[in-house]
Amino acid sequence: MIVRILFSLVAILLLAPFAGAQGLAEALQDCPGIVVVSNSASQQIHLQMTDDPTEMSVIWATGGRSMNQIVEYQRGPDLLEVNAESYCYGNHNMAFHMATMTGLPLGEEIEYRVGTQNAQMSEFYTFTTIDPSENHFEWISIADHGDSSEALDVSEAIIADESAQMVTVSGDIAYADGEQSAWDSWFQEQQASMTQIPWVTAVGNHENEPGYEFAPYEHRFDSDQQIETETFWYSRNVPGVHMTFMSTEHDYSVGSTQFSWLEQDLSSVNRDVTPFVIVYGHKPMYSSNSYHGSEVELRTALEELYVAQGVDLVIAGHDHFYERTWPVSGETVMDTGKDNLFYRGQGPIHLVIGMAGRSAYEELDEPQPEWSAYRENNSYGWTRLVYDGNDSQLSLTHYRIDGTIGDQFTITDSTVIGDSEDANILGLTGIDSLLMVIVLLGAVVRKR
């Protein structure tokens, strides 16, 4: 009896700091498989972008319910510490920790590390805060990733890319499908990138896992810094671009909470600040792959809104191939551009980029639909996007894992081009300025 009482007292003392955040009874119930340890090496360390550019959250895992987890970071002359909130989910035997660095200067390098206070800290990592007022931004977008050898090639390319400032994933991220150690190794594989740049995600059908539903996704990523809940639709602003992340895995029908949020989010974009709008979601409205094909229900509910709100790009996955549509509305091609250059506002261009690692779906609908501009069904790779504020252009390049380019196009904001690029030729644009030069040259020759 005395031994049991002593054991209980020791357990209470050991758990007390953790219990402060969660309540002892809850903590004991919530994490049945986790052993309490005094410290444990941090792993799966990843940045998590909040909606405030002066903040950055970081999430990491430990193999035990380790106490006193903190993030330590340098802000100007100050070395600061923030206590993490610790949590777990289901019966998975790892603890997760989340802390948010605040008051960060924009566009500057921040050094940080995580771990057990005064004991086992990680090495130092560095990231650069995103300054939304910059006029240049580069990032990588992928979907349908997993851990195949092709997926690892994509991961390596991302890690090697020193100019990319962010990665987006349009769902079907780790393909854990109920096997939680698959998530652990996926995060470990991406850690070299995820400690330096934020990965921002839209949820896919493979994040809805047998026995867990969305809980692993909700606890491992965090769009709202609310442990135990997840906002499945949210937006982020980066230089020149408003990015909307939506869920094709939750109700999006007209009148739904998500639909109302999308209406409000897309209609409140300040195009003077972010001229381009991209919607990221998992299932595609347009796909000519025979495996899944176009998600017609999604198109019926949301296409009109996207067209009305001048969405420039919709970046999806789900079908494991690459496809780009022309600017399109209701299956009607609105524009075919010129040499892969498009003026914005003609209609959204839809992309399926589900070729980051999962087995390719090779069978395509024939003939190729008119709205389909380019498709590729037997390669793996990623897309890389660049916003160039000087020319007010948004460019996308589709890279294969062998380093070759599959597709490339640019969207330009015509009003800005008229205002800036050609303003030195009497404010005329394109062919008009060329004609003006010929007329002026003719006048000079005649005068001689």
Ligand SMILES: [Fe+2]
């Ligand atoms: Fe997939």
Ligand SMILES: [Fe+2]
């Ligand atoms: Fe999928």
